[in-house]
Amino acid sequence: MFKKFSPQGDIVSQVPIKSSVQRSIRLQILEQFPSIEPFIEDILPKKEKWILVKCHGHMNLISINYGQPVFFNLRTGPYFPSLRLLHAYPFLLPRLQVDKGAIRHILKGADIMCPGLTSAGARMDEQLSSNRMVGIFAEGKEHALAIGITKLSTSDIRNVNKGVAVENIHYLNDGLWKLSLGEQQS
Structure with a gap:
């Protein structure tokens, strides 16, 4: 999704989000990620300026004070x-672990193949359905290297x-990872 993303070509506008819309977004995020509730004020503080970054392809980024996008x-x-x-709050998403051989492919934007999740070094500890948002971690690494959506259930995988x-x-080092917003951009 963000493989060829660039701020110059893909960002259409950056606008402050009204407090009424902030409340709606906050509620939707809390419904999606109930485990985040104790940390919601740190992640999406009410007193800070929320920025909606609109991008081509109907993509929306939420940023706080023109910082890195959070959602x-x-x-x-x-x-x-x-x-x-996800690096700061690794419990947000269910965790799937790929073997070391899959790392370089994932960091180039490739989808995660079934053998990368079933070989030695890979782990699927939770039973997940298809179309679930997941964090992709790698064997021997502490932080996630990608976020994805399951195309098959873990039993089908x-x-x-x-x-x-x-x-x-x-994924790490894609266009969203490298994105640096600034108030001067519009």
């Missing part, structure tokens, strides 16, 4: 945490063991 969504779909936010298991949405 993003497509059209009116669910909110995804940014990878930086084990049984089929072929094809795409998780669609890669946002």
